[in-house]
Amino acid sequence: MAEILVLVEHADGTVKKVTTELLTLARRLGEPAAVFIGSGADAALEKLAEFGATKVYVADGAQYTDYVVAPKAEVLAKVVADAAPAAVLVASTAEGKETGARLAVKIGSGIITDAVDVSPDLVATQSVFGGATVVKSRVSRGVPVITVRPNSVAPEAAPAAAAKVDVAVELSPAATAAKVTGRTVAERSGRPELTEAAIVVSGGRGVGGPDGFGVVEELADVLGAAVGASRAATDAGWYPHQFQVGQTGKTVSPQLYVANGISGAIQHRAGMQTSKTIVVVNKDPEAPIFEIADFGVVGDLHQVVPQLTEEVRKRKG
Secondary structure (H helix, E strand, O other), X not given: OXXXXXXXXXXXXXXXXXXXXXXXXXXXXXXXXXXXXXXXXXXXXXXXXXXXXXXXXXXXXXXXXXXXXXXXXXXXXXXXXXXXXXXXXXXXXXXXXXXXXXXXHHHOOOEEEEEEEEOOOOOEEEEEOOOOEEEEEOOOOOOOEEEEOOOOOOXXXXXXXXXXXXXXXXXXXXXXXXXXXXXXXXXXXXXXXXXXXXXXXXXXHHHOOHHHHHHHHHXXXXXXXXXXXXXXXXXXOOOOHHHEEOOOOEOOOOOEEEEXXXXXOHHHHOOOOOOOEEEEEEOXXXXXXXXXXXXXXXXXXXXXXXXXXXXXXXXXX
């Protein structure tokens, strides 16, 4: 059975949830093998093995992480050349898509981005044109490189013996042309990261102002959810731009998406339409977002959402 390479997303060895999803998907397609680039591999091995990685290719060294994206593509190209995998899976993040694109150019292969599923014959399912159309795509040349949206696959543990394989790559001058000069750790709340969260609670123009996000945040905290916002809300300065969901913001695909006071412009829908269950609270019964809602409440979010929050709190006991 051919290997399916998975590029590991991690923070100093702490494996991110999206990687466990990719390993789960890789098991359906072939023999999952992880590619770990950076420091902390020993700490990550146990987690990668837990989700089925039979082999972990490790490129450890500052030369791979002190530069922007390009070294990762060169490491992956080396592993592809040596291992001859059936496909390469990468998280559909901004960095993941750039890494995947660079890899595809290096190995002369096609790339599919933003897949929400991949079949055993490596046909990818994509949601395109703002979520209005679902298409099936297949790479016609070379080793397929496929970026997969976070939360597209439910992670399932399947313990394996992850054999560590050290990889060394002599980087090209082009790969070291853009150097990272500094890093700042982002301030984080106790909430999950927006693109990885299983539940997202978002607010839009209907919240009425910055203070209106208080009811959105309260519901999110009771549900253990991430908070999102529409472009209208972030452009108005009511909520930070890094929480914007939409075509020009972040793409999310959680199990549950709760949209509060969001009209449902195509720009916003493009970023959340693949959510498994969509719940809408809006006082305008003609709001376009009701067209894609699984459940909808026509009403004032400032009355409806606090009641919902209280009910969830009661049921959690």
